[in-house]
Amino acid sequence: MKLLRLALRNLRRNGRRTLSTQLALTIGTAALLLFGGFVSDIASGLETAYVQRSGHLQLHREGYLALGSGNPTAFSIADSERLITALKNDALLKPMLRVVTPVLDTGGIAGNFLRQTSTQVMISGVIPDEQNRLQQWNDYHYPITLPPYPLAGSGENSALIGTGVARILGLCHTLKLDDCPSRAAVAAENDAAAPLDDDIAALAGQQTQNLTQQTDRQVDVLTTRLTGAPDIARLTVIDALNQGLQPLDNVYLAMHLATAQRLVFGAGDRRVTGIIIQLEHTDQIAAARARIEAVMATSFRDQPLELHDVFELNPMHGQIMHMFDTFFGLASLLVGIVAMFMIGNTMSMAVMERTMEIGTLRAMGVQRGGVIGLFITESLLMVLLGCGAGIALALTGDAALRLFSLRWIPPGMTYSVPLLANVASHPALIVQVSLGATCLAILAVGFAARRAASLNIIDALRYV
Numbered sequence: 001m002k003l004l005r006l007a008l009r010n011l012r013r014n015g016r017r018t019l020s021t022q023l024a025l026t027i028g029t030a031a032l033l034l035f036g037g038f039v040s041d042i043a044s045g046l047e048t049a050y051v052q053r054s055g056h057l058q059l060h061r062e063g064y065l066a067l068g069s070g071n072p073t074a075f076s077i078a079d080s081e082r083l084i085t086a087l088k089n090d091a092l093l094k095p096m097l098r099v100v101t102p103v104l105d106t107g108g109i110a111g112n113f114l115r116q117t118s119t120q121v122m123i124s125g126v127i128p129d130e131q132n133r134l135q136q137w138n139d140y141h142y143p144i145t146l147p148p149y150p151l152a153g154s155g156e157n158s159a160l161i162g163t164g165v166a167r168i169l170g171l172c173h174t175l176k177l178d179d180c181p182s183r184a185a186v187a188a189e190n191d192a193a194a195p196l197d198d199d200i201a202a203l204a205g206q207q208t209q210n211l212t213q214q215t216d217r218q219v220d221v222l223t224t225r226l227t228g229a230p231d232i233a234r235l236t237v238i239d240a241l242n243q244g245l246q247p248l249d250n251v252y253l254a255m256h257l258a259t260a261q262r263l264v265f266g267a268g269d270r271r272v273t274g275i276i277i278q279l280e281h282t283d284q285i286a287a288a289r290a291r292i293e294a295v296m297a298t299s300f301r302d303q304p305l306e307l308h309d310v311f312e313l314n315p316m317h318g319q320i321m322h323m324f325d326t327f328f329g330l331a332s333l334l335v336g337i338v339a340m341f342m343i344g345n346t347m348s349m350a351v352m353e354r355t356m357e358i359g360t361l362r363a364m365g366v367q368r369g370g371v372i373g374l375f376i377t378e379s380l381l382m383v384l385l386g387c388g389a390g391i392a393l394a395l396t397g398d399a400a401l402r403l404f405s406l407r408w409i410p411p412g413m414t415y416s417v418p419l420l421a422n423v424a425s426h427p428a429l430i431v432q433v434s435l436g437a438t439c440l441a442i443l444a445v446g447f448a449a450r451r452a453a454s455l456n457i458i459d460a461l462r463y464v
Contacts, residue, residue: 003370007377010350021346022386028335029390029433034397035331036429037421039324042410044140046321047282049413050314052135052146055099055276056285057292058313059083062304064273072106073226073264076271077303084275086299092291096284098137101130102272104260108223110161110253114216115170121161121253123223125260125272128152134278143418150239156256159219159235164250166240174216175240221253223263231263244413285309320411332436339437340444343382347375347448358452368453375452379445383437391423391430398423 011018061075077083080102087093087100104125111118128151135146150160166172172180217237225231235255243249257272265271279288289307296305311317351358358371398421406419423430 003374003377004381006374007381010354010374010378011381014350014353017346017349018382021342021382022389024342025339025383025386025437026389026393028339029387029437030393030397032328032332032335032433033391033394033423033429034421036328036433037394037398037423037426038419039321039328040426040429041420041422042324043321045142045144045410045413045417046317047310048138048140048142048144050310050317051137051139051278051282054310054313055101055134055278056282056310057277057279057289058308059275059277059292059296059305060273060308062306064306065308070107072104072273073271076104076265076273077102077275077305078271079303080272080275081270083300086295087275087277087292090291090295093288093295096279096281096288097277098280099130099133099276099278101127101134101276102257103274103276104257104264104272105274106223106260106264108221108253108263110165110169110219110221112169112171112219117169119165119168120251121165121221122248122251123221123260123263124252124254125257126151126254127257128154134276137278139281143420144415146415150241151254151256154238154256155236156259157233157235158238158256159221160254161219161237161240162243162249162252163240164243164246165253166237168250169219171217171219171237171240175237177240221255221263225263226265226269233259233263235259282310316411336436336440340440343379343441343444344448346382347379347445348451350375350378351448351452354452355455358455359457362455362457371453372449375445375449376442379441380438383441387434387437391434394421394423397421 059077061077064075067075084100084102088097104123106123106125108121108123109118110121128149132149132152135149138144151158161169161171163172163177166175166177167181215236218234219237220232220234222230222232233255243252261269261271277288277292279285289309292307296303296307361371362368401419401421407416408419409416
């Protein structure tokens with residue numbers, strides 16, 4: 001207690017220098033906490049977005065991710081309903097599972113012949129109600145509220161497309177999207193198109209009656225069946241959603257799973273290309289993965305299946321977080337260097353100013369360890385006060401962000417979210433920053449404290 005009182009008195013003796021050091025610690029601590037909380041918020045937001053889209057785990061035929069997109073029929077999963085039932089009824093898996101839903105991904109061509117446009121699309125056959133449940137996962141209580149999945153409650157001939165596909169097919173104005181190209185520009189492009197050959201023009205003329213039956217929201221989707229024969233379906237586009245990445249947005253087309261199965265395999269064939277598995281919590285991935293692999297090894301040996309988690313399927317998550325972690329590391333290094341030099345400079349100046357006092361203490365019998373302990377206590381008190389004020393400032397800044405309701409669109413997401421730091425929700429970050437500042441303070445004061453303790457008593461007493 002006596003050592004603590006002495007340390008407080010010494011800090012108050014040169015209040016201006018102590019205040020400047022504490023101010024630097026306060027600002028540095030607040031900046032690191034706000035930025036660290038912001039990075040953690042990005043991580044939970046990205047994970048939420050990816051899990052809502054693709055679940056925690058996905059089952060595919062072996063080799064599908066490398067080769068299956070070009071030949072989905074050869075890499076399809078047969079008897080998927082039995083596999084899904086086995087997973088849902090497994091005693092160990094059942095408490096962990098939230099949604100288990102099949103999907104059928106394939107390629108095709110979508111055309112809007114009223115607009116004389118067509119484009120290649122990546123078709124995703126889904127069960128809308130289960131997709132709706134997928135996007136309701138929010139284990140981190142992220143401040144987002146998504147509307148119901150557009151295909152939920154729609155007819156089997158309905159489709160959902162990316163906004164890029166809507167622009168290419170001339171459905172931009174029909175679906176009332178933002179940033180639509182002007183109708184005059186689209187008409188000019190169509191008028192400037194190269195003239196058709198006679199035989200193609202004759203074939204086009206035969207389709208006039210069919211075109212009169214097509215509405216503004218309808219597109220024709222052409223795919224190749226298992227036998228190699230083409231098949232076509234006319235679908236009604238009910239909405240267009242931005243998919244976040246332009247390459248995906250320009251090819252995305254979702255339809256009901258039954259419609260996709262009929263187009264690719266024919267009526268009555270229930271094969272799929274993947275099974276999405278969404279868990280209650282992300283930290284259950286390892287346990288669920290081990291159990292699913294055990295179930296496949298015992299009951300489904302005839303089908304070589306492979307399992308991938310959400311982070312393997314979405315490598316962008318790791319890339320984005322590595323970038324932000326690098327930024328946070330650099331910021332921590334810079335703040336730490338500045339704080340260490342300021343603390344070291346303050347303590348070095350204190351040693352010079354108090355040389356006679358140090359000699360007096362040593363002459364009174366205080367050991368070298370006592371002198372070192374005094375300066376370390378002063379340094380730790382500065383860190384305690386500076387970090388405490390920094391934590392309070394960070395919490396105030398977090399509250400200000402909530403008050404002003406700032407929003408932004410993180411990379412890899414398709415909707416704006418509140419700009420938050422959530423400092424109070426990350427106690428581990430507060431502890432890490434505080435411990436880091438404490439270690440830096442001890443390192444910074446070490447040189448000055450050793451120099452003070454090693455002073456010759458006689459020289460210190462006659463120091464002027």
